[in-house]
Amino acid sequence: MRAFAACFRKDLKRWLRDRAALAAWVGVPVFVGLLLALVFGRGEARPQGLLLVADQDQTLVSRFVAQAFSQGELGRIFAVQPVALEEGERRIRGGEGSALLVIPEGFSQRFLRGEPQALELYTNPSQAILPEIARETTEILAEAGWYFQQALGEELRAVASAGAWPGDAAIAKLAVRASRLAAEGQALLDAPPIRIEERQAERQRTVSVTEAMAPGVVFMALLFLAFGLSGDLWEEKSAGTLRRIAASPVRMEWFLASKTLAAMLLTGVVSSAGLALGQWLGGGAFRGVMASAVWAALCGGALFLMMALFQTACRTERQGRTLANAAALLLMMAGGAMFPFEMMPAWMARLGRMTPNGWALQEMRWILAGNDEFIFWKSAAILVFAGLMFAAVSVRLRKGFAS
Amino acid sequence: MIEEQASIQVENLEKNYGEVRAVAGVSFDVREGEIFGLLGPNGAGKTTTIHCLCGLVEPTSGRLRIGGADVQRDRVAARRQLGLVPQELALYESLSARENLEYWAGLFGLRGEELRQRVEQALALAGLADRGREPLRRFSGGMKRRLNFACGIVHGPRVLLLDEPTVGVDPQSRARLLDLVREQARAGVAVLYTTHYMEEAEHLCDRLAVIDHGRIIASGTLGDLRAMAGGKDLLRVEGRVDGARAAEAAARAGGAEVLRCEEGLLVLRVEDGAKRLEFILEELRHSGAEVRSVSLEQPSLESLFLQLTGRGLRE
Numbered sequence: 001m002r003a004f005a006a007c008f009r010k011d012l013k014r015w016l017r018d019r020a021a022l023a024a025w026v027g028v029p030v031f032v033g034l035l036l037a038l039v040f041g042r043g044e045a046r047p048q049g050l051l052l053v054a055d056q057d058q059t060l061v062s063r064f065v066a067q068a069f070s071q072g073e074l075g076r077i078f079a080v081q082p083v084a085l086e087e088g089e090r091r092i093r094g095g096e097g098s099a100l101l102v103i104p105e106g107f108s109q110r111f112l113r114g115e116p117q118a119l120e121l122y123t124n125p126s127q128a129i130l131p132e133i134a135r136e137t138t139e140i141l142a143e144a145g146w147y148f149q150q151a152l153g154e155e156l157r158a159v160a161s162a163g164a165w166p167g168d169a170a171i172a173k174l175a176v177r178a179s180r181l182a183a184e185g186q187a188l189l190d191a192p193p194i195r196i197e198e199r200q201a202e203r204q205r206t207v208s209v210t211e212a213m214a215p216g217v218v219f220m221a222l223l224f225l226a227f228g229l230s231g232d233l234w235e236e237k238s239a240g241t242l243r244r245i246a247a248s249p250v251r252m253e254w255f256l257a258s259k260t261l262a263a264m265l266l267t268g269v270v271s272s273a274g275l276a277l278g279q280w281l282g283g284g285a286f287r288g289v290m291a292s293a294v295w296a297a298l299c300g301g302a303l304f305l306m307m308a309l310f311q312t313a314c315r316t317e318r319q320g321r322t323l324a325n326a327a328a329l330l331l332m333m334a335g336g337a338m339f340p341f342e343m344m345p346a347w348m349a350r351l352g353r354m355t356p357n358g359w360a361l362q363e364m365r366w367i368l369a370g371n372d373e374f375i376f377w378k379s380a381a382i383l384v385f386a387g388l389m390f391a392a393v394s395v396r397l398r399k400g401f402a403s
Numbered sequence: 404m405i406e407e408q409a410s411i412q413v414e415n416l417e418k419n420y421g422e423v424r425a426v427a428g429v430s431f432d433v434r435e436g437e438i439f440g441l442l443g444p445n446g447a448g449k450t451t452t453i454h455c456l457c458g459l460v461e462p463t464s465g466r467l468r469i470g471g472a473d474v475q476r477d478r479v480a481a482r483r484q485l486g487l488v489p490q491e492l493a494l495y496e497s498l499s500a501r502e503n504l505e506y507w508a509g510l511f512g513l514r515g516e517e518l519r520q521r522v523e524q525a526l527a528l529a530g531l532a533d534r535g536r537e538p539l540r541r542f543s544g545g546m547k548r549r550l551n552f553a554c555g556i557v558h559g560p561r562v563l564l565l566d567e568p569t570v571g572v573d574p575q576s577r578a579r580l581l582d583l584v585r586e587q588a589r590a591g592v593a594v595l596y597t598t599h600y601m602e603e604a605e606h607l608c609d610r611l612a613v614i615d616h617g618r619i620i621a622s623g624t625l626g627d628l629r630a631m632a633g634g635k636d637l638l639r640v641e642g643r644v645d646g647a648r649a650a651e652a653a654a655r656a657g658g659a660e661v662l663r664c665e666e667g668l669l670v671l672r673v674e675d676g677a678k679r680l681e682f683i684l685e686e687l688r689h690s691g692a693e694v695r696s697v698s699l700e701q702p703s704l705e706s707l708f709l710q711l712t713g714r715g716l717r718e
Binding site: 007248 | 496497
């Protein structure tokens with residue numbers, strides 16, 4: 001245990017004194033984070049999409065549908081632009097806009113008569129979040145519209161038949177009738193509509209740029225740290241200190257465990273700083289910051305061991321560093337650390353989420369959203385993965401690498 | 404013959420790397436307070452022997468004991484008694500001298516007051532008491548060498564293995580290091596010292612083994628080895644010499660024997676060389692040799708090695 005403590009103190013001192021390396025490990029992700037903040041602003045920043053609306057009906061009801069996307073929170077997410085059908089189709093095919101909503105001719109009449117009909121929504125396959133929001137919003141609108149028509153069909157038909165724009169009295173009458181209906185049908189309306197709105201609110205909360213990017217930036221720092229710290233094994237080997245340790249009574253497992261613990265501590269501190277910065281930039285959007293920092297430290301240890309395996313699997317330092325560097329870069333890019341999954345094509349995002357760091361990143365986002373279900377079992381999974389890496393690196397250290 | 408009370412016991416050590424035989428049946432022992440030299444050219448098997456003793460390399464066969472503990476079966480007990488001073492500077496550059504010593508002492512389980520005292524002693528021994536808090540990057544090569552040595556003895560080992568510790572060291576630091584080794588031996592530590600510097604081995608070691616191609620070709624005290632060399636001097640003649648004629652000339656001179664003859668160099672083993680030098684040179688001139696320079700050496704390890712292998716130690 002004393003030997004373990006001696007190794008742990010030694011590594012921590014050495015790593016903290018290597019200021020240039022520390023600055024690079026922490027500085028690069030912080031720089032990326034600040035750059036994002038500069039581009040997108042703090043807290044309220046969200047990606048804004050363009051919703052093209054081809055209103056072929058041009059009636060009061062169809063205008064209600066189109067205007068629904070300009071109201072409240074949706075208005076911040078979408079810029080709604082009326083277009084002719086041909087122009088809309090051309091633009092969405094060219095990748096312009098998040099979605100094209102087509103309101104067909106006769107929509108208003110069929111709606112008022114309560115006949116089945118369809119709203120057409122063309123989504124942009126190169127985007128992930130915004131078309132999904134448009135699709136869900138349209139579904140909610142269709143469902144709400146059906147209930148509205150069932151309850152107030154008669155009044156609506158009266159208003160619609162009044163001409164281009166109904167008078168204030170007709171609008172007021174409709175509003176009073178709707179209010180009474182709402183009061184009478186409270187019990188009936190409670191369950192399903194409220195569930196839909198909650199889903200909508202949750203989806204909107206996850207699209208903040210800071211929230212999407214900050215965990216990725218933290219994992220970028222973790223991978224940088226894991227790569228840099230694992231290279232220490234080659235430094236110890238070339239200096240001869242590793243051989244000297246191997247000739248001491250200390251088991252290689254203790255030596256590796258102390259290094260892993262020091263790496264976990266360092267990654268925990270760096271992650272905490274990164275998450276605190278993300279919290280500030282995101283205007284306090286994160287909830288489980290402490291739990292996420294602990295999660296990051298666990299992941300940092302596992303990633304350190306994985307990189308150590310890449311480093312020690314090779315015969316020469318150059319081979320080891322090249323392999324670990326390539327792996328770190330690949331994992332950074334595929335695992336959502338460099339580019340959020342939302343910016344990737346669906347197939348790539350699916351693959352990325354299957355990488356060890358991609359999975360861990362998803363979990364961190366989940367924890368940051370305030371969910372800590374199954375965290376014990378997920379931590380246990382990380383520990384099992386780290387244990388396997390540990391065993392493999394220990395064998396490599398004992399069988400040849402250290403001597 | 405292996406003595407039971409020896410601190411280091413090596414018996415029939417063999418180490419093969421595939422087809423290459425690095426160590427081929429080496430046996431020796433080192434007692435408490437004794438400095439035992441393993442002398443041989445580069446690649447002779449010295450470092451492999453040390454690595455087998457440390458447990459860094461698994462021997463192919465043979466029996467190795469440190470302080471009575473079997474190196475392979477009772478690894479931890481053997482290593483606890485061991486101090487290693489490797490050829491390279493196995494130190495942490497970003498730590499101070501004191502921190503380096505504290506770390507290596509900590510690996511052997513020392514702590515608290517005992518650790519502090521041992522570190523102070525080691526710093527004083529290495530002549531670094533006033534530089535303990537400085538980072539190593541400010542140290543000269545000689546200071547680092549002394550610290551490298553101090554790290555090997557800070558935990559008070561019973562057995563000290565030194566693997567060519569003076570390679571690339573200036574004469575002043577070398578003398579200081581050799582003094583440190585002698586101090587350890589005086590304190591009862593068994594020292595195994597490998598080198599290819601014959602002067603060092605001659606001045607430092609109580610007993611020696613000459614190793615070449617993984618085999619011990621001679622061993623004993625310096626006196627024993629000198630006797631093996633026949634007590635004869637070594638005469639080196641440089642110039643244009645014909646081998647067959649030189650051999651005839653040596654025979655005519657009497658008491659001279661050709662050890663080596665190649666282009667530009669003739670090496671003779673001569674009895675009472677100082678008295679016979681003039682006569683031998685005369686005979687060589689008569690045989691048609693053109694002598695440019697001559698040197699006469701007392702019997703030494705170099706001459707023994709040359710006698711046994713036909714090669715110089717540093718060739």
